[in-house]
Each structure stands twice: as C-alpha cells, then as structure tokens.
Amino acid sequence: MRRWRRTHLGTEADRATFRTLHTASLAAPALREGLTEASAERSVRHLRTLLGTPAAALTDTSGVLAWEGLGHHHVAETTQVIADLSDGAPTRIAATIECSDPRCPVRQLVISPLVVEEVIVGALVVGAPNATGSLVRAANEVAAWVSGQLELARLDDSRTALMEAEVRALRAQISPHFIYNSLGAIASFVRTDPDRARELLLEFADFTRYSFRSHGDYTTLAEELRSVERYLLLEQARFGDRLKVTLRIAPEVLPVAVPFLCIQPLVENAVRHGLEASADKADGVGRLSITARDLDQECLIEVEDDGTGEDPERVRRALAGDASMDSVGLGNVDARLRNAFGDDYGLVVETAPGAGTKVIVRVPKFAPGVQL
Amino acid sequence: MSTEVVPGFVAVVLVTVATLAIGTWGLRFSRTTSDFFVASRTVRPGLNASAIGGEYLSAASFLGVAGLVLTFGADMLWYPVGWTAGYLVLLVLVAAPLRRSGAYTLPDFAEARLGSRGVRALCSVLVVAIGWLYLLPQFQGAGLTLQAAIDAPTWVGPLVVAAVVLINVGSGGMRSITFVQAFQYWLKLTALLLPACVLLAVWAGDGAPNPTMGAGAGADYWSLPLGEGGAQGLYVTYSLIVATFLGTMGLPHVVVRFYTNPDGRAARRTTLVVLALLGAFYLLPPVYGALGRIYATDLATAGSDALVLELPRLMVDGILGEVLTGLVTAGAFAAFLSTSSGLSIAVAGVLSQDVTGRRFGTHRLSGIAAFRAGAVIAVVVPAWVSIAAPDVGVARTVGLAFAVAASTFCPLLLLGIWWRGLTAAGAIAGLVVGGVGSGLAVGWTLVTSETTGWVAVLLGQPAAWSVPAALATMVLVSRATRSRVPTHAGRFMVRLHTPESVDLQRT
Numbered sequence: 001m002r003r004w005r006r007t008h009l010g011t012e013a014d015r016a017t018f019r020t021l022h023t024a025s026l027a028a029p030a031l032r033e034g035l036t037e038a039s040a041e042r043s044v045r046h047l048r049t050l051l052g053t054p055a056a057a058l059t060d061t062s063g064v065l066a067w068e069g070l071g072h073h074h075v076a077e078t079t080q081v082i083a084d085l086s087d088g089a090p091t092r093i094a095a096t097i098e099c100s101d102p103r104c105p106v107r108q109l110v111i112s113p114l115v116v117e118e119v120i121v122g123a124l125v126v127g128a129p130n131a132t133g134s135l136v137r138a139a140n141e142v143a144a145w146v147s148g149q150l151e152l153a154r155l156d157d158s159r160t161a162l163m164e165a166e167v168r169a170l171r172a173q174i175s176p177h178f179i180y181n182s183l184g185a186i187a188s189f190v191r192t193d194p195d196r197a198r199e200l201l202l203e204f205a206d207f208t209r210y211s212f213r214s215h216g217d218y219t220t221l222a223e224e225l226r227s228v229e230r231y232l233l234l235e236q237a238r239f240g241d242r243l244k245v246t247l248r249i250a251p252e253v254l255p256v257a258v259p260f261l262c263i264q265p266l267v268e269n270a271v272r273h274g275l276e277a278s279a280d281k282a283d284g285v286g287r288l289s290i291t292a293r294d295l296d297q298e299c300l301i302e303v304e305d306d307g308t309g310e311d312p313e314r315v316r317r318a319l320a321g322d323a324s325m326d327s328v329g330l331g332n333v334d335a336r337l338r339n340a341f342g343d344d345y346g347l348v349v350e351t352a353p354g355a356g357t358k359v360i361v362r363v364p365k366f367a368p369g370v371q372l
Numbered sequence: 373m374s375t376e377v378v379p380g381f382v383a384v385v386l387v388t389v390a391t392l393a394i395g396t397w398g399l400r401f402s403r404t405t406s407d408f409f410v411a412s413r414t415v416r417p418g419l420n421a422s423a424i425g426g427e428y429l430s431a432a433s434f435l436g437v438a439g440l441v442l443t444f445g446a447d448m449l450w451y452p453v454g455w456t457a458g459y460l461v462l463l464v465l466v467a468a469p470l471r472r473s474g475a476y477t478l479p480d481f482a483e484a485r486l487g488s489r490g491v492r493a494l495c496s497v498l499v500v501a502i503g504w505l506y507l508l509p510q511f512q513g514a515g516l517t518l519q520a521a522i523d524a525p526t527w528v529g530p531l532v533v534a535a536v537v538l539i540n541v542g543s544g545g546m547r548s549i550t551f552v553q554a555f556q557y558w559l560k561l562t563a564l565l566l567p568a569c570v571l572l573a574v575w576a577g578d579g580a581p582n583p584t585m586g587a588g589a590g591a592d593y594w595s596l597p598l599g600e601g602g603a604q605g606l607y608v609t610y611s612l613i614v615a616t617f618l619g620t621m622g623l624p625h626v627v628v629r630f631y632t633n634p635d636g637r638a639a640r641r642t643t644l645v646v647l648a649l650l651g652a653f654y655l656l657p658p659v660y661g662a663l664g665r666i667y668a669t670d671l672a673t674a675g676s677d678a679l680v681l682e683l684p685r686l687m688v689d690g691i692l693g694e695v696l697t698g699l700v701t702a703g704a705f706a707a708f709l710s711t712s713s714g715l716s717i718a719v720a721g722v723l724s725q726d727v728t729g730r731r732f733g734t735h736r737l738s739g740i741a742a743f744r745a746g747a748v749i750a751v752v753v754p755a756w757v758s759i760a761a762p763d764v765g766v767a768r769t770v771g772l773a774f775a776v777a778a779s780t781f782c783p784l785l786l787l788g789i790w791w792r793g794l795t796a797a798g799a800i801a802g803l804v805v806g807g808v809g810s811g812l813a814v815g816w817t818l819v820t821s822e823t824t825g826w827v828a829v830l831l832g833q834p835a836a837w838s839v840p841a842a843l844a845t846m847v848l849v850s851r852a853t854r855s856r857v858p859t860h861a862g863r864f865m866v867r868l869h870t871p872e873s874v875d876l877q878r879t
Contacts, residue, residue: 222414222634251415252550252632257474296721296743297476365476365631368483371867372474 023050024145031149032156035114035122040065047124047146051138054105055127058146061085061120071106071127074099080155081111082123089113091122091140093131105129110136112143116150147361163339166332169262178234185238200237205231211261217372218340221292221299221363222254224263231264237273242278243271248262253292254298257370258363259336263290265329266359273307273357290372297365304358310351319347330359341367379387380521380681387705388536414634419554424629426556428455428646430506430711431513432770434704437654439676439766441661442668447598447609448661451771452654455618456647458774462621463643468636469789469868476631477722478624478781485788488796489591489616489856494803496726498780499624501807504754505773505788506623507712509766510658511758513677521701527759528868529708534755537713538579541720541747557649562658563703567684567696571663573689583665604829607836612771615835619774620782624718625711635649635872663687668698671831677766678702699770712751719750736862761818771833772814779806779838791847791862791866798850806842810834 027046030039040058044066055069056134059082064075074097081094090114097160099107106127113123118369124143128135163371182204189197207230210223225247232245291302318330334347341364351357415423433455440448460513475481479495482488508598514529575581620626659681664671664679667687675775681704684696723746728737737745744829780803787802813834820828830837850857857865 036818046516254414255634295739296717298726299738366474366480366484368487370474 007072020050027146028149031146032153033159034153035060035065035150037065043146044068047142050124050142051135052134053126053128055137057125057127058114058122059125060122064125065122069127071099071104073101073104074106074109074127078109078125078241080120081109081125085111085113085120085123091136091143093136094125110141114143114150116147116154122151163336164357167336181238182234185234189237196237200234203233206230207234211264213260216372217260218257218370219259219260220372221256221301223265224258224261225254225290225292228267230262231267232271239275242285244285244287244294246287247291248289249292250294250299251259252294256299256365257361257372258361259333259340259346262333262336262361263301263303265333266361268357269329270303270305270307270357273310274305275307278305299363299365301361301363302358303361304356306356309353309355309357310349311353312349312351315349315351333361337361337363340370375577377522378594379694380701381701384518384521384532384705385721387702387709388532388581389431390399391536391706391709393537394845413448414638415550415632416813417633417638417641419550420629420632420638420642421649423550424646425627425649425653426553426558426560427629427714428623428650428711429557429560429624429707430706431510431517431704432766433654433657434564434707435513435516435677435680436509436766436768436770437657438660438664439671439679441658441678442664442820443672444810446596447605449597449658450612451616452773453655454613455620456650456654456726457617458620459643459647459650460616463640463647466621466789467630467639467643467779470627471633472636472868472872473594473864477718478622478627478784479722479726480654482784482799485858485864486794486796486799487860488799491725491796491799491803494800494807495525495781496722498653498776498803498807499722500538500719500750501811502622502749502773502777503715503722503750504757505776506770507715507719507751507754508758509717509769510708510712511700512769513704513756513757513766515863516677517681517701517704520678521697527619530755530758533708533712534751536709537716538747538751539715541716541751542744544567546867553710553714557653558704559706561653563655563699564660564680567700568659569655570682570692570696572659573665573877575663577709580665583662584819594675604826605620608829608833611836614839615771615775615833617776617778618835618839619776619778621785622777623773624722625714628718628721637871642695663665681816698871716747716750718742718816720746723749724748772810774818775813775835775838776807778835779810779842782839783843787843787846787850791850792862792865793850793854793857794846795850795853796858797856798846798848798851801849802842802846802865805845806838809838809841 014197023046027043027050030180033039035058042300044056044058045068047058048068053069055067055074057067057078059074059078060206061082063079067075067078077095077097091110093108094111097107097109107129108127108131110126110131111124112124112130113120114124124139124146126135126139157323182200185198186200186204207227210230223321229247232243236243236245267288270288271286274288276286278284278286287306289302291300291304291305291359293300293302315330319334320331323349330347338346343365345362348360348362349357350360377744433452437448437452440451470481473481473484475484478499479492480811482495483492511530511533514533518524518529518531518532519526598605605746630639630642660680660683664676664683668679668683673683679698682698684700687693687694688696718745724739724742728745728749729739729742730736783802784799785804788799813831816828816831
C-alpha cells in the first residue's frame with residue numbers, strides 16, 4: 001500500500017508541496033475579492049493551515065477583520081500592535097503577551113504587513129507559543145503571497161472601473177455634431193411645420209434623458225429600441241429620404257435584459273456607413289435594417305447597413321480595443337456583452353469592402369446576475 | 373379509399389400543410405413591416421393569453437375529457453375544472469413574482485433563487501421528464517385521431533406528428549410565435565363550438581332526451597361528482613384536484629410564455645384572460661360527453677377517446693356530418709401539433725443547454741446544431757414509447773404529468789416565492805422525494821393496468837400524498853440546513869414582490 005502511494009501519489013515531499021499549493025488555492029478566490037471582513041473570514045482559515053500555527057488573523061490598518069484559531073481574547077492587543085504599523089516595517093515579533101489563561105497557546109504575535117502598490121493596507125498576524133525564525137520567515141512569505149492576491153483584486157477593480165468609465169464616456173459620446181445638426185433640423189421645421197418641430201424637440205429631450213440616465217447597468221430591449229427609434233427619427237428629420245430604415249422586431253423578445261446602450265452605438269455606426277455610401281449610389285439612398293428574433297433560450301439582434309463595408313482586419317482590431325480605430329463603440333459593446341453573458345456572447349461582425357456591414361448581437365433571455 | 377375517410381383526410385392534410393407553411397414563411401410575412409413604432413408594441417395580455425390557451429389545450433382537453441365523461445361520468449369534470457383552476461393558483465401565487473424574477477425557464481428560476489447549479493441540473497431533468505410524459509399522450513391521441521379519421525394503423529399518427537414537429541422546430545419555425553399560437557386557440561374553439569351547436573340543435577330536435585336516463589350501466593352514479601368506490605373514489609377525486617390545481621404552474625411550455633409579458637402586472641392580467649378563455653373552452657367537451665351518453669353508448673366501453681371525432685357522423689347524416697367531422701378532426705390535429713411543438717421546444721431548449729450543447733471531449737456542437745439534436749431526442753423518445761405502449765388513456769397520462777409537476781415544481785415555486793428560508797439542500801431533497809414518489813406512480817401506471825385496490829389507487833393518483841411529502845421534506849431539510857440560506861435571498865424576495873412601478877434603489 002505504501003509503495004503504491006509512493007509511486008502513484010509521489011514522494012512525501014511531492015505530496016507536501018501539493019498540499020501547500022492546494023491550501024493556497026483554497027484561500028485565493030476570497031482574497032481576489034479584496035480585503036474585507038467577509039473575504040478575510042473565508043481565507044484566514046486556510047492561511048492558518050498553511051502556517052500550522054494555533055492562531056492567525058487578518059487585519060486592515062485600523063482593526064482585526066477575522067481571527068482564526070485559539071486565543072480570540074487577544075484581539076485587543078493585536079489592534080494595539082497594528083496601530084503602529086509604518087511604511088517599510090519588516091516582518092517581526094511584535095509583542096510578547098502576558099496571558100492569564102495558562103492553557104492559552106498564544107504567547108507571541110508575529111506581524112507581517114500586507115502591501116498593495118507600496119501602501120500598507122493591513123497585516124497578517126500569527127499567534128504562537130514562541131515565534132521561531134522559521135515561523136517569521138514563513139509568515140513573511142505568506143504575507144507576500146496574500147499581498148500579491150490583493151494586488152490582483154485591485155486590478156480586477158480597476159478593470160471594472162474602466163468599463164464603467166467607458167459606459168459613461170459612451171453616454172457623453174452623443175456627438176456634438178448630432179446635437180447641433182438635430183437642433184438645426186428642428187429649427188428648419190419651426191416655421192413650416194410647428195407641430196412636427198414640437199414633436200421632434202420632445203423626442204430629442206427623451207433621447208438625451210435616456211442616454212444620460214445614471215442608474216442601472218441593464219435595461220430592457222424595448223427601452224433600448226425605443227431610444228434607437230428616437231435617434232432614427234431625428235436623423236430622418238435631417239436626411240429625409242436619403243435614409244431608409246426597416247425594423248423587424250419579434251415582440252416576444254422585447255422584455256429581454258440587455259446592457260445599457262448596447263444597440264445604440266451599433267445603429268449610429270450603421271447610419272454613418274449607410275449615409276457615407278449613399279452619395280455613390282444610383283438612387284442616393286442609404287438603407288438600414290434592425291431585426292430582433294426569438295431563438296427560444298436567446299434572442300438575436302441584427303443591425304445591417306448597405307454601406308461601403310469595412311476591411312475585416314480593421315474590424316478585428318476595433319473589437320480588440322485598438323484605440324486608434326474610430327469606432328470606439330464596437331469594442332466597448334463587445335467587452336460589455338462578454339462581461340455580462342460570458343465569452344460565448346461576443347459581437348459578430350459580417351463585412352467586406354463594398355458589401356455592407358452586419359453586426360449580430362446574441363443575448364440569452366436569462367443569465368445569472370443580470371437583472372434590471 | 374372509401375368516401376368515409378375523405379373529410380378526415382382533407383382536414384389532416386390541410387392542417388399539416390398550413391402548419392408547415394406558417395412555420396416556414398410565417399416569420400417573414402408576419403414581420404415584414406417598416407412600421408416605426410413596432411418596437412414599443414409589447415405583446416398585449418389578450419393576445420398572450422390566447423397563445424397560452426393555444427399551446428395549453430392539448431389532445432387530453434380536446435378528446436380525452438369528452439371520452440372520460442362518457443365512460444365514467446360527472447366526476448371526470450374535475451379534470452377540466454382543475455386544468456382551469458390551476459391558472460387561478462398561478463394567478464394568485466406565482467404569475468407576477470415569477471415574471472419579476474426575470475427567469476425564462478423553471479431551471480432558470482431555481483438557479484436565480486437558490487444560486488445552485490445542482491438544483492438547476494435537477495430541475496432540468498424534471499423538465500425533460502414532465503415534457504416527455506406530456507408529449508406521450510399527444511402522440512397517442514394523434515394515433516387515435518388518424519385511426520378514426522382515415523382508418524390508419526395507430527402508429528401512423530405519432531409518426532406524422534413527430535415528423536411535422538421535427539421539420540418545424542428544426543427549420544427554425546414555430547419558435548413560440550405568439551400570433552400563430554393565439555390563432556391555434558381560436559381554431560380549436562371553433563372546431564369544437566360549431567359542431568357542438570349543430571349537435572345540440574339535433575338533440576333539441578329529438579326532444580332533448582336526458583343523458584342520465586341512458587341505457588348504460590351504472591346510470592345512478594354517472595351524474596355524481598365523486599368517483600365510485602366509497603373512500604377510494606373520494607381519494608381519487610381529491611388527488612386529482614390536488615394534481616391539476618397545483619400542476620399547471622410546473623408545466624415547462626406554459627411557464628416560458630410568461631416571459632413575454634413586459635411586467636408582473638401584465639403577467640397577472642394575462643393569467644386572468646387565460647382563465648376566461650379556458651373556462652369558455654371547457655364548457656364544450658362535457659357537452660360531447662353527455663350527448664355521447666345518448667347517441668354513442670357503445671363507445672363508452674370501446675375507444676371512448678374517439679368520441680368527439682365519431683359523434684358528428686353518428687348524429688348527423690350526409691354532407692353536413694362529413695363537414696363537421698372534418699372540422700373536428702382538423703381541430704384535434706391542430707391540438708396535437710401546437711401542444712407538441714410547444715413542449716418539444718421547451719424540452720429541446722433544456723436538452724440543448726444542459727446535454728447536447730456540452731463539450732464531449734474536444735467536440736462541441738454549435739448553438740443551432742445542439743438545439744436540433746436536442747429536438748430530435750425530445751421528439752423521438754416519447755414518439756417511440758407511444759408506439760411501443762399505446763394502451764394508456766390520453767387524459768390519464770396527462771393527469772400523471774400534472775401529478776409529477778405538482779409534486780416537484782409546485783413546492784419549489786411556492787416555497788421559493790413565499791418563504792425566505794428555502795435552501796438549496798432543502799429544494800434538492802424535496803424535488804427528489806416528489807420526483808421519485810410520483811415517478812414510481814408513473815412507472816406503475818405504464819406497466820400495469822390494474823385500477824382497483826388501495827395500492828393501485830394510491831399509485832394511480834399519487835398527488836394527494838406526494839405533494840405534501842415533497843413540501844414537508846423541503847421545509848424540514850431547509851430548517852435543518854438553515855445556516856445555508858442563500859445570502860441574497862432577502863434581496864431576491866424584495867425584487868419578486870415589489871411592483872415595477874415602485875422605484876427601488878436597484879443597485
């Protein structure tokens with residue numbers, strides 16, 4: 001039996017390494033959420049296993065977040081110890097405690113700072129009967145590893161923040177050209193057709209209200225399409241017969257939850273492409289069609305124009321987030337769809353020079369975590 | 373081919389061709405519009421309710437109820453009463469919160485509420501089981517209809533319906549198009565209402581004989597609302613009531629329709645209209661049953677499921693009788709097609725998500741291929757069973773499907789919506805208890821034909837014991853694992869029960 005274990009599960013040392021790595025991997029997911037009471041509570045027990053000491057604790061800079069193991073009554077001393085954490089402090093034996101309980105195994109506290117981007121955010125505190133040099137070293141290494149995980153968490157946060165900033169940018173991205181061209185078009189109707197001018201102004205107000213709304217990451221497809229309709233009404237007021245729009249929307253998919261402003265940028269691109277090409281055409285008309293279809297568990301939205309089309313390689317770069325490309329919207333919409341629904345649900349763009357462009361969005365009717 | 377089969381044959385061919393045509397081209401015709409404000413037109417409750425009715429009224433409603441009333445009497449009226457009243461329970465307890473949960477299918481709801489992949493997987497298995505159990509009588513009914521209409525062997529019907537459904541689902545048509553399904557309801561209603569009016573006129577012309585005075589055996593209990601056999605009859609009746617009242621909310625093809633409603637309020641309104649539409653429809657089958665009691669007494673013992681199809685011909689001679697027969701046949705066939713395709717899509721959706729869409733080794737089917745593979749499995753299995761075991765009554769099998777739904781999804785939905793303390797472990801335990809209990813009953817019914825004695829009665833109508841057992845298990849196990857109540861339960865409950873018009877801080 002022992003031989004079987006040795007050959008099949010590796011030597012004793014192999015297994016010790018494996019155990020250590022496994023324990024570390026158990027602690028990692030919680031730490032990747034950042035340093036909070038909840039994440040500290042879930043991770044500190046694995047850290048204590050890793051160190052093999054009677055007690056371990058995670059603190060932030062003001063107090064203990066979670067204490068694991070024995071000697072819970074030493075939280076007060078620990079809070080005192082971390083009060084004088086300073087930059088550049090090494091891992092050290094911070095305090096030797098007088099304890100009234102003779103059975104309490106926590107006699108010495110080893111403290112090791114957690115550093116994220118060169119700022120101390122907290123500490124790993126290890127309680128032991130007597131702190132040896134090797135325990136101090138081990139605590140130092142574990143604290144360094146925890147710091148690494150916390151840095152990754154910070155990275156995740158900043159990625160989410162970036163995404164949010166991009167949505168805000170999209171909202172603010174209603175181009176100034178669109179605003180004064182629309183107002184100009186409306187102004188031209190004020191004398192000839194005051195009723196229409198009034199209606200268009202109201203549409204304009206509703207359109208901007210929707211685009212600038214500040215709450216919620218998701219909206220219904222119905223809301224999004226309504227905003228698209230307003231946008232197209234305003235564009236049509238300006239371009240008249242040069243822009244032909246066909247909408248084919250299956251009413252069954254209107255309640256689907258989609259990321260806020262995920263169709264709008266695609267339609268703006270399509271209008272621009274369609275109109276750019278319309279001058280070269282015999283009838284001078286740019287055509288645009290928006291289709292939403294019901295595919296049982298998911299819904300399929302297609303935005304198509306008959307414009308000049310695009311080199312697929314350039315589209316690929318735009319989707320990859322190349323900032324030098326002019327369609328900022330495309331990469332952003334793609335990233336947000338993937339973020340919300342997983343990598344299976346990225347944008348699909350079908351295009352070639354001279355063949356128009358078709359952008360396909362797939363959205364599942366239900367995805368965990370996605371709600372209005 | 374004798375002249376007798378002509379109207380039936382014409383009706384079946386017409387319905388089949390129409391269904392295929394709508395499935396193939398309907399999408400294009402019905403939606404080619406430049407109408408600008410089409411996007412703001414969500415599906416109105418009335419239309420949606422008709423669509424639910426169209427998908428819901430199956431062979432059991434169209435053929436089975438009349439046959440049961442003819443054979444067993446007024447206690448069988450509990451079937452249509454329960455099938456309608458199920459929507460009352462749905463209206464009061466489930467409709468609006470379920471819509472607000474944002475779930476599309478029942479497994480979606482379980483996952484959103486309990487945050488557990490295990491519960492989701494179990495729910496998927498149950499959806500497939502209930503779907504198959506419900507498809508089985510549709511295929512059997514198709515066999516009966518074709519036998520009555522054109523003298524075909526009973527295996528022809530299942531094959532034809534299965535083929536039509538597969539072609540339709542596979543080609544991308546009939547994917548829960550609201551308009552098409554709504555049309556099916558009105559077609560079924562007309563197909564039953566017009567002949568019923570003519571037959572009632574004939575009956576009045578004959579001096580309106582009283583059906584309870586008929587010559588058949590057991591005329592004394594025929595008009596009583598309880599099953600025969602004292603305590604056993606009482607039990608069977610109550611069990612039936614429990615199964616049908618509580619089972620409707622667990623039917624996979626009904627639940628997905630509620631997603632089309634824009635909000636919880638619309639979901640309630642839809643359910644209310646469904647109640648009215650079903651109430652109107654279910655007035656008709658008992659009329660056929662009662663008339664059959666007078667004019668077709670010999671059918672009571674031999675093939676009562678075919679009563680609706682045979683009655684017009686038995687009561688009215690000549691061309692009118694033939695036309696009415698054609699109409700009824702068309703309605704029956706439409707009933708199989710619409711219910712089967714709705715169910716097949718629901719089952720195929722679950723299969724494609726959780727089985728055929730999975731990665732096998734390095735190979736993985738694309739979305740549409742996975743859905744088609746799922747559809748084939750969803751249709752072929754029940755079609756094969758219906759050919760292999762063709763002897764179970766249509767309404768009875770449907771009753772079992774309801775019993776399974778009531779013993780599994782009803783506790784999950786009720787507790788999930790109205791009780792904060794439900795845990796994933798509790799849900800799994802309850803689903804297993806309810807599923808195994810009612811599943812035993814299904815196996816028993818499909819294998820034996822015994823219907824007397826307490827064992828047979830308890831297993832033939834399991835709902836009265838399996839539903840409370842599942843509910844109790846769910847509650848007890850949830851209490852025992854109360855430390856594992858999902859952390860987001862409170863927030864989720866607020867979302868379920870707050871009207872959309874109230875502006876919550878939804879962050």
